[in-house]
Amino acid sequence: MSTEKTTPVDWVLEPRKRRQIRWRRMLLLVPAILILGAFLIAGIFAPLLTPYDPREIVLLDRLQPPAWDTAGSWDHVLGTDQLGRDILARIFYGARVSLIVVAVTVPASAGLGTLVGLLAGWRLGLTDKLLMRFVDLQLALPAILFAILIASVFGASLRNVIIVIVVWSWAGYARLTRGDVLSLREQEFVVAARSMGASDTRILLRHLLPNLLNMIVILATLEVAGVILIEAALSFLGIGVAAGTPSWGAMISEGRNFMKLAWWLIWMPGIAIFLVSLTGNLMGDWLRDALDPRLRNLQ
């Protein structure tokens, strides 16, 4: 009586299918690398790519639609905002802000978190307990509230955004590093190094760190999207970069009152954030699958 359809048992994929999947993945990487390249070029060469000053207000030119709209012109390819500022220029300079934030915060929090994780996992005891309580703190205080606190006390600025993001994101690295160190420290090559009289510093840097590198690189890549989203969210709430600085999040925040009148005000920066964080996630996923598939539970 059981006429139920049984699913095939081939959960381990056959080689041909696996090769197919791998090729498809590689193809997906092409647009990802193109977007990433565009993002880098836009951020680094922003002043060379556009004749406009992203802060220059030209009220006569305000709310011009993008070039492909019948009312648009090629003077302002992506149109202008409510103050007549060129949107393409603001997107380029906004990429610069995001790029600076990523370039500073990701290495800083990866370095700090790895160091803490190494120390906690290696020393154990009191050091471990103390350091891990700091990790718990980070977990209990949402970054956004912390950012609001910092912004209201020290004012909104790029520097404060960077501080907030670093303070908030190092703990993830610390937790994972510590976990890995706990299992690595019992392995024979570490015990051997120890018995040969290697110093702690040498064991940590020459024996443990290389084993952690894959995990750190994967996490850092996945963090790029997170950092860009947080910077955008902070700027959207008005507690990110200083007022007037072209940032994607701030552009959406300023444009939202004109949403009905001029869709491009929030769509352009929205698409920019989406594409860059999408690329970051795709690259991170790909790296993880290639280097260390067991990290899949990492979000």
Added chain:
Amino acid sequence: MARSSFWAILVGRLLQGILVVFTVVTIVFVVSRVVGDPIRYLASDESTAEEIEALQDLFGLNDPLYEQYADFVWDLARLEMGNSFLTGRSAVDEVRSRSVKTLQLGFAALLFSLVLGVPLGVIAALRRGTPIDWFARFLAVIGQATPNFFLGLLAIFFFAVKLGWLPTGGGGGVFSTNMIMPVVVLGMLTSAGVMRLTRSAMIDVMGTDFIRTARAKGLRERTVIRRHALRHALLPVATILGIQLGRLIAGSVIVETVFAWPGVGRLTISAIQGSDYPVVQLSIMVIASTIVLANIVVDLSYRLIDPRIRAGNA
């Protein structure tokens, strides 16, 4: 080494949690008082120096920081949270109704992401490589890359302004239409995470020996999937729920702003900006305790679900 009992672990974790929350509140206490000046929101231009002085004395703001802190801890020990500087109502009253609203939003979003994420993940795993799988993964990738404030604005534009189906914002009961957009926007990110995790866990489980054994016993495919595979695959999903809840609360600060939802996140923002210390302290305490508590619950229930951990002393 003696295996610690469930209750000993629970008490230990709770004490640890209290310590964490207390430290968070202390940090907030110190940082907010270093520069903030509540008087500038209360005094008018015509206020005389004496009046300002009197206000400061009233709130104890002229005392040295450590005395203020000692007072604060003493009040806390007596569960005395003080009154809002701005409204004069008790901070507990101010925070309570707002917290309920945020919890309502947060739990609905969590439920939404489980209801959407788990079945979608299971189907995607069982139909790996088919269009259903691609579609589910495509949705997840989009969900993870879209900033929720942008998504929220688009939703307001289409469903409230253009179509007029849903209200643009404001608070409402559990079954009000005001809930729909905030919950979906808030739950989008977490459901993407839940879906991806369920899918990969399912794929792992379906390749294991005990699933082959279950099939070999002649169990129906549905039983194999529900009783054997899914139960196992949900373990990693359960572990990340605590982290997801933290994310939901952080995300709710933004979603509450976009949809004008009267939750504790928005209250905290305005209280911080207005240097309303009693409200800031209490609302941060509530938020931090919620996250800490959620993590303890997830941690301990994980022990109960997974026999391997229950048996070990991990």
